[in-house]
Amino acid sequence: MPEVESFNLDHTKVRAPYVRLAGRKAVGGGVVEKYDLRLAQPNREAIPTAALHTLEHLLAGYLRAHLPGVIDLSPMGCRTGFYLVAEGPIGEEAVLEAFRKALEDVLRHQGEIPGASFRACGNYRDHDLKGAKAWAQRVLEAGLKVQPTL
Template identity: 50%
Template sequence: MEKVESFELDHRVVKAPYIRKCCLLQGENGDKVSKFDLRFLQPNKEAFGTAAMHGLEHLLAHQLRKEINGIIDLSPMGCRTGFYLTIWGDIESSAIKNSLEKSLKDILEVNEIPAANEIQCGNYRDLSLFGAKEYAKLVLIQGFSLIS
């Protein structure tokens, strides 16, 4: 049985906020996919409120695509401390850091959450623009470190 990469990380020793390249996967035809751990909050100490995290997920999914080509997915972590970002290609963490920080700064200027309606979202009533912006401010002040 293949190991789950995130379960191999000692969550007691990491210091959030950080960006960590979890893995580089290579497909049978040579295609490469990079997966990143975008950790906003300290594991086992803090957790996003669901409305704020859901709002930030929508906002980042929208804003990051303006900055980075080839995004496959941005997914919230079940522990509610951050997000996974999956992208085509072998991408360096430093490029993600710059794009993430720019996206978070841009989020501070928006007035609405994209796709916040019953047609485009399965739980559109559970979104917080205010909460999303507060977490964006927090991590921009703290700054993301790069973990290998």
């Protein structure tokens, strides 16, 4: 089986919340970067599914508002954070600042969750705005940092 970066990460050494450059790949004439946006401490806690789903919908838009070149934002299967894929090079500090601003946007969000309809979402009933805001608040209060790859 080909090597998978996240399977080689020593999850006992990471300290959430953080931003970490998880990979960089030359594609065509440019660079694509993958970032680990970790909210919860691995193997100690997990974001409930509905709150994670709502964070995914909100951050997908809010990160794009603060960071040019976003290709994708995907939740981690372990429910401890997200992977951000973007055209680079960007740098961890710029991603951290955009992530912080996007989490602040989540706290201010009012009304409907973007894309949370039968037509636009594969599980539109499984959302929790209050839970998403609680996680955003928790991460902002804890303070985001750059985590070097260990």
